[in-house]
Amino acid sequence: MVTLDSHIDDILNDVHDPEIPVLSIMDMGIVREVNEKDGVYHIKITPTYSGCPAMDTISDDIIAAFKQEGLEAKVKLVLSPAWSTDWITEKGRKALENYGIAAPLEASADKDALRGEKNKVKCTNCGSKDTRLVSQFGSTACKALFQCNDCHEPFDYFKCLK
Amino acid sequence: MDQKKLYDYLLLLGDNSMILGQRLGELCGHGPELETDIALTNISLDLFGQVRNYFQYAAEVIGGDKTEDDIAMLRYENEYRNALLVEQPNVNFAHVICRQFIFDCYHLPLLKQLCESKNETISAVAKKSVKEVEYHFDFSSTWVKRLGDGTEESHNKMQDALNELWRYSDELFRETESEKWAKEIGIGGDLEVLKKAFNEKTQAIFEEATLEIPQNEVQQYGAKNGRHSEFMGYILADFQYMQRAYPNMQW
Numbered sequence: 001m002v003t004l005d006s007h008i009d010d011i012l013n014d015v016h017d018p019e020i021p022v023l024s025i026m027d028m029g030i031v032r033e034v035n036e037k038d039g040v041y042h043i044k045i046t047p048t049y050s051g052c053p054a055m056d057t058i059s060d061d062i063i064a065a066f067k068q069e070g071l072e073a074k075v076k077l078v079l080s081p082a083w084s085t086d087w088i089t090e091k092g093r094k095a096l097e098n099y100g101i102a103a104p105l106e107a108s109a110d111k112d113a114l115r116g117e118k119n120k121v122k123c124t125n126c127g128s129k130d131t132r133l134v135s136q137f138g139s140t141a142c143k144a145l146f147q148c149n150d151c152h153e154p155f156d157y158f159k160c161l162k
Numbered sequence: 163m164d165q166k167k168l169y170d171y172l173l174l175l176g177d178n179s180m181i182l183g184q185r186l187g188e189l190c191g192h193g194p195e196l197e198t199d200i201a202l203t204n205i206s207l208d209l210f211g212q213v214r215n216y217f218q219y220a221a222e223v224i225g226g227d228k229t230e231d232d233i234a235m236l237r238y239e240n241e242y243r244n245a246l247l248v249e250q251p252n253v254n255f256a257h258v259i260c261r262q263f264i265f266d267c268y269h270l271p272l273l274k275q276l277c278e279s280k281n282e283t284i285s286a287v288a289k290k291s292v293k294e295v296e297y298h299f300d301f302s303s304t305w306v307k308r309l310g311d312g313t314e315e316s317h318n319k320m321q322d323a324l325n326e327l328w329r330y331s332d333e334l335f336r337e338t339e340s341e342k343w344a345k346e347i348g349i350g351g352d353l354e355v356l357k358k359a360f361n362e363k364t365q366a367i368f369e370e371a372t373l374e375i376p377q378n379e380v381q382q383y384g385a386k387n388g389r390h391s392e393f394m395g396y397i398l399a400d401f402q403y404m405q406r407a408y409p410n411m412q413w
Contacts, residue, residue, distance in 0.1 A: 050290055051211025079215060080286035082293065114300070135197035136301055137204040141211075141294075145197070161293050 004034055008041070011069055015061045018054050019140050022099040025058060029087025032078060041066060041073040046083045048161070049141040085161045100124045101143065102157040110160035114144060123148035124155045168281075169224045170243070170340035171350055173233070174386065175276075175284075176216035177244035180234060181394075182265060183209035184401055185252060194255045201301055202258065208294040215287040235405040239398055240388035243338075247330035249385065249393045253323070256309055256316070260323035263302035264364070268334045270299050271359040272351045281349035303367050310371025317372065324368070325376050332381040335360070 004012070012031055013024045025031055025045065033044040043062055047055050059075040066073035085104040088096070093103040102121050105113060113120035114136050119129045128150035138145040143156040186206035193199025217230035224233075247265060252258050273295055276288035309316040335357040337345075344350025368375055385391065404411060 047211070047290075049208060049211060049294060050215060050287075051207035051209070053207070079290050080282070082286070082290040114297075115304075135201060136297065137197070137201035139200070141204055141207055145200075159297075 007069075008034060011065050011071075012043075012062070015058065015065050018057045018061075020096070020099070020101065022095045023088075023092050025062070027089045027092030027095060029089065029092070030058075030083060039072065041071060043073055043075050044078045045075060046078050046081075048083050051141060083161065085158065088158075096158060097124055100155055102146065102155060104158045104160040107160050107162050113157070114159065121146050121157050123151060123153065125153040126151040164343070165223050165225075167340055167343045168349075169220055171344045172216050172220040172223065172284075173241075174243040174338065174340060176213045176220065176233075177242050178248050178265070178269075179209040179216075180213040181242070181244040181397060182248035182261075183207075183213065184397055185248065185250075185261075186258075188400075189252060189258065198255070205262070205298050205301070208291075208298070212287065212291045212294075215290070219283045219287070231405070235402050239390055239394055242388070242390065242394065242398075243340075243386055245330065245333045246382055246385040246391050247327065247334065249391055249397060250327060250330065251393055253326075254319060256319040256323040257327065259302055259305045259309065260320065260327050262298065263306045263367070264327060264331050265334075266295065266299040266302050267360050267363045267367075268331075268356065270295050271356050271363075275351040275356065279349045280347070284349055306367055306373070307371045310368070310373040320371070321373055324373055328376045329379050329382050331360075331364075333383045333386060336383055336386070338386050 009026070012034075013026050015025045017023045017025060017028055028048070030045045030048065031043065032046050033042075035042045045055070045058065045062075055077060059077070062075050063073050088103070096103045102124050104110060105120060109120055114133065116133050118132055121131050122129050123131050123146075125148060128148055130149040131146050132149060134145040134147050134154065136144050138156050142159060142161070144159050145154060146157050147154045183206045186202045186209070189199065190203045190206075191199065193202055213234065214230055217233045220233055221228050221230050247261060250257070250261055270292070273288045273292040276284055277292060279285040279288065306320065309320040311317070312320075335353045337353050341350055341353060345352050365375065382391075385394070
């Protein structure tokens with residue numbers, strides 16, 4: 001997490017992941033550094049997955065959001081240290097769950113769940129833990145697909161990445 | 163540092179992921195079932211993401227006005243440095259899985275070594291990629307076991323795929339000049355060590371899958387030095403079509 005003056009913080013909190021619109025990029029933990037130099041804001045962001053197609057859009061959105069406030073921003077993509085799901089904020093995890101995406105489990109529980117062990121991931125619809133893995137890979141690189149055995153609702157699970 | 167040699171090494175790392183990514187991308191909408199279709203295209207997307215990281219850096223290294231897209235799209239066939247294995251066609255699902263599994267057994271330990279690379283960018287890309295490739299390995303090894311130790315039909319298809327593809331495995335470990343150079347200055351992987359890890363992993367999992375590794379197979383080499391199989395031209399015809407037909411086009 002970076003600490004920022006509240007105006008800049010507000011701007012960045014208003015930029016959202018285009019694939020998971022309930023999450024701001026601050027909640028995602030992908031903003032790694034913000035520096036101001038000669039009136040230009042230099043922002044470093046890191047991708048969740050190497051091939052994440054949202055990164056270009058996010059960069060453009062940041063620049064546009066600053067421009068709207070009459071500020072200039074430059075965005076740079078950094079790879080190291082690699083992003084981890086631990087960087088998703090508590091607020092972000094809650095927003096994910098409310099949106100219907102189960103938040104990532106701890107690493108070892110995550111491995112078990114993705115190898116097909118049952119009763120690990122909680123259904124985002126009815127809260128039952130009687131769920132099963134449908135596919136290790138879901139609608140985006142960061143998610144897997146699960147289904148609830150109680151309410152039968154399919155739902156996404158945000159994979160743990162450490 | 164010798165920029166040209168570094169550039170060559172980055173091509174080798176990137177081309178394997180790119181050509182395999184392209185092969186997997188061909189399956190988009192054609193997977194045997196929805197979940198595997200999505201899985202294979204997700205893996206393809208990870209690989210292309212990794213390639214972008216390698217090629218953005220390669221463009222910086224070589225200087226001039228070359229971009230990542232030029233490097234990816236505008237080389238001639240004999241300038242691609244990927245191994246023969248990754249250009250082999252998607253004959254059926256068993257072939258797709260077998261090719262993926264053999265590649266993952268090479269790719270995963272390679273990335274683990276590259277995490278320790280003295281080159282900061284290579285190490286950063288590897289640390290990012292290794293987390294993704296662990297999922298690829300999970301996926302491919304699970305399917306190898308499921309098909310190999312499945313029905314008679316799935317076992318036979320898996321064994322056929324292994325018989326066909328094993329001859330392309332050793333090339334991954336035959337050191338080229340750029341790999342030798344990268345190893346010696348501490349930025350690249352050590353193929354001898356990798357080969358041991360590869361042999362142990364493949365033997366254990368093929369055994370569990372009740373599959374037999376072909377013995378005394380004549381191994382095929384050449385693509386890493388630009389001598390590709392007949393399939394490569396067709397892949398590039400698809401892959402490069404838009405850039406060749408409409409030079410400098412952008413999305």
